[in-house]
Amino acid sequence: MEYSSLTDRLKALKEPQLSYEILLQGADQFKFSFLGNAYSSKVYTVVELDKELKKLWPKSKDIFIKKEGNEFWLIKFHTHDEYEVVLKFHPWFIEGDLLVLEPWNPKIPKSKVDLTKQLFWMRLYNMQPGFVTPDIVNGIAGAMGEVKELDPPDCIIPKGKVQKALVLIDVRDPLRRGFWMKNAAGEEKWIRLFYEKQPRNLCGYCYTIDHKEAECGIIANFLLQQQRGHLSTNSILDPPAWTNPAMRGVRNVQVNMHQVHQEVEDQPSLVIENQHTALAINEECMHAQTHNINPVPNAVIMPENFGLLTSRKQTILSQIFLWSLLKIKVC
DSSP, X not given: OHHHHHHHHHHTOOOOOOOHHHHHHHHHTTTTEEEEEEESSSOOOHHHHXXXXXXXXXXXXXXXXXXXTXXXXXXXXXXXXXHHHHHHSOOEEETTEEEEEEXXXXXXXXXXXXXXEEEEEEEEESOOGGGOSHHHHXXXXXXXXXXXXXXXXXXXXXXXXXXXXXXXXXXXXXXXXXXXXXXXXSOEXXXXXXXXXXXXXXXXXXXXXXXXXXXXXXXXXXXXXXXXXXXXXXXXXXXXXXXXXXXXXXXXXXXXXXXXXXXXXXXXXXXXXXSSEEXXXXXXXXXXXXXXXXXXXXXXXXXXXXXXXXXXXXXXXXXXXXXXXXXXXXX
């Protein structure tokens, strides 16, 4: 009998009953909200993130911040104007690192929100005369992601301007530097791409925002082969040294010119960069050790090269001294 009464009491326990209208009222309180993800090596606390967001939006008061899971943040604003500012002036950065923000409210399942994509304005350089149509520009820019807007929309570029496209780019993919395109005559032309507002932590080797060390060498070699696909190895259009895996086995260290002058006989492996600094090539970097890349052969600086710089410096100092004497006499 006691067992039966306990069972009846458990069955009599009530469950919450909420109407859909009440749920909509609650969701309406978060209509000016975003889910965000910071692509940074730093792990932010709520207090630290609040401090950084106040720098981004100083006019926004009492921004609501809540940690959602291991990576995502819920950021809520109070007015439509604040919400529109965040939507319009993208992308956003905290301490130079990309902060991806996606509009969200409780009526949208969090599993449907994609925080791996970001809108970037992309400039297209070296566009050929026959490429000035929206279909062709959309075809080129569309290789990087979904094209949202063209500037100018008709692709008739005013003098001194460049064609731009607003593209939704996956931050896990490399920001490719360009594409080889064939024109109507069958000639291959390199269309160079430039991305506005690049984050500080963009890897200079694989050009990937969501950088992973294990993938860096593979992506960097792919990008190099893509750009070099139709170029000779001695072409002036070859990628710069910092994007070339064959030249990443060295680390450049600035050295004081006076020290170089004194130690040039003991340190032959120095390369002059300019009249004030030199670059020492002595150590293998992390990428060279990881991918077994041989360093670039060291160049040799002759001592007389430094003598020219020293004599030039003495000539300038003597001219300054003579000018100061002449100025004193005139006064």
